[in-house]
Amino acid sequence: MSIAILDDYQHVIQGLECFNMLDEQEEVLILHTAEKDPARLAAALDGVEVLVLTRERTDINEALLSRLPHLRLISQTGKISRHIDLDACNKYGVAVAEGVGSPIAPAELTWALIMNVLRQIPAAIEGMKHGKWQVNMGQSVHGKTIGIWGYGKIGKMVANYAKVFGARVLVWGSEASREKALEDGFDKAASKAAFFSQADVITLHLRLNESTTGIVQEIDLDMMKPTAVLINTARAELIAPDALPNALKKGRPGFAGIDVYEEEPVYNPDDELLKMPNVVCTPHIGYVEKNGYELYFGAAFENVINFLQGTPTHIVNPQVLRQP
Structure with missing residues (x-):
């Protein structure tokens, strides 16, 4: 399974303890830049089947999803918000898993x-x-x-x-x-x-x-x-x-x-x-903290593993799982 983790501004995700959850996955791509253009981002994600988002740094819209025919799952760190177009995800058969957060x-x-x-x-x-x-x-x-x-x-x-x-x-x-x-x-x-x-x-x-x-x-x-x-x-x-x-x-x-x-x-x-x-x-660092990242990404990676094992968890649009 090809997995991409987007917008790691600080280059820290690979050093998290929870990242070890993905050890058995052969293809894990980490992108450190904040690419906004859907065409260029889609080109960088060619063939990717799972996206892990860093909070709300990436806009998931039809312009992007229409260019990612292999995408099956988006795993959100924390709760989903307006950055994800759920209607477009439903249209293209992409499941969205929601994570947890901490105040x-x-x-x-x-x-x-x-x-x-x-x-x-x-x-x-x-x-x-x-x-x-x-x-x-x-x-x-x-x-x-x-x-x-x-x-x-x-x-x-x-x-x-x-x-x-x-x-x-x-x-x-x-x-x-x-x-x-x-x-x-x-x-x-x-x-x-x-x-x-x-x-x-x-x-x-x-x-x-x-x-x-x-x-x-x-x-x-x-x-x-x-x-x-x-x-x-x-x-x-x-x-x-x-x-x-x-x-x-x-x-x-x-x-x-x-x-x-x-x-x-x-x-x-x-x-x-x-x-x-x-x-x-300050540069939007309200949630950017070591323990918080372990919590956010730990839950997101767990949702990815469960999806790959055929037991999806915390899917906010479960109807796409029933699509042929």
């Missing part, structure tokens, strides 16, 4: 960004590298109001981090999530306007779908304090196009910590957000 690494990265932005740590480090001493003055977390939009697994972890640091937690989202936050001892915002105007830090933890795309508008950001921070480790498309840079230029919010971008990877050092001194940018 730990993204929650920790969220908190790291909050700390780095509030204390302005990157700027202080950069100052020292240029022979300067104590170039700025940051803010502490203690006593701040941490606004969390989306009280799921990640949002709950961030809320508990905030509690330990002596911050107030203010939750916005669905009525059910706000009530759950209230049960857990946190505050729920009375309205979206109150949420944006009262929080010292707002961090987004929503799933991206049709109803949440562009859910944060520039008018929302305009209500934030000039000292406030916007953190996004979820999805860039949650924020309306250009809304964040426009708001930052106007000074509300005053700062941002960003891990996700509308077009990834970002190779342009002149990207607008990268050039802003009040923004800390």
Whole structure:
């Protein structure tokens, strides 16, 4: 069976312990580049029967699938999202196996960004590298109001981090999530306007779908304090196009910590957000962590092995398995 693992940016997958699960497979191809053109990607995958995806780095669409006649299975690390066209997979008889995820690494990265932005740590480090001493003055977390939009697994972890640091937690989202936050001892915002105007830090933890795309508008950001921070480790498309840079230029919010971008990877050092001194940018590393990778790829490889052994697991479109 010919297996390809896509978009290993860091060249680390082959060194994972779980990679040993594929030892008996003779043909395993690992691609380290993020090829976006369907024709060129299909040429590199000629004859491949199984694809293992690294989260959402590859778009699986009809333009690609129509060029991969031998493909039988796509094994997703973590949960599937809009990067996979399930209708096209059904059309071409390609099974899709869904994996598992963990909130730990993204929650920790969220908190790291909050700390780095509030204390302005990157700027202080950069100052020292240029022979300067104590170039700025940051803010502490203690006593701040941490606004969390989306009280799921990640949002709950961030809320508990905030509690330990002596911050107030203010939750916005669905009525059910706000009530759950209230049960857990946190505050729920009375309205979206109150949420944006009262929080010292707002961090987004929503799933991206049709109803949440562009859910944060520039008018929302305009209500934030000039000292406030916007953190996004979820999805860039949650924020309306250009809304964040426009708001930052106007000074509300005053700062941002960003891990996700509308077009990834970002190779342009002149990207607008990268050039802003009040923004800390990381290259979508929320889930990029050793234990997390072992979990993500271990589950994905297990789904591959089970499929090859005739006992497919976690298939989200099982109807294709019954096709002649």
